[in-house]
Amino acid sequence: MSGNMNIFDVAGRAMSAQMVRLNTTASNLANARTDYSSKDEAFRAMRPVFRSVMDENMATIDVEKVVQTDAEPQKRHDPTNPLADDEGYVWEAAVDETAELIDMLETARNYQNNVQVMQTAKSLILETVRNK
DSSP states (O other): OOSOOOHHHHHHHHHHHHHHHHHHHHHHHHHTTOEESSTTTSOBOEEEEEEEEEETTEEEEEEEEEEEOOOOOEEEEOTTSTTOOTTSEEEEOBOOHHHHHHHHHHHHHHHHHHHHHHHHHHHHHHHHHHTO
């Protein structure tokens, strides 16, 4: 990493990573309860992969990539579904809605924690300037 990071860089990068995580979770939820005609076509939940970023004595995270989970789509008998195969089966998206909602709450908390870090740093800088 080039240059020195400050607390605003650290919190800002962490907030950006959490936004990718939140968008990925939203995409997963948008695809939940969707039926597909085959296992190969079925949507599988996605997850961001984070990596640590170091610069002298500061550390933060970036999103390295977004990967598909190993969750397997479930086969469901629904002969009235237009996507059903010859035996009357469809494949459900491999998304655990409860886990996604929990992840969304955790992501929102992490994002808010970084907002608070930035607000605290700003307040401390302003207080220092006022007291000079």
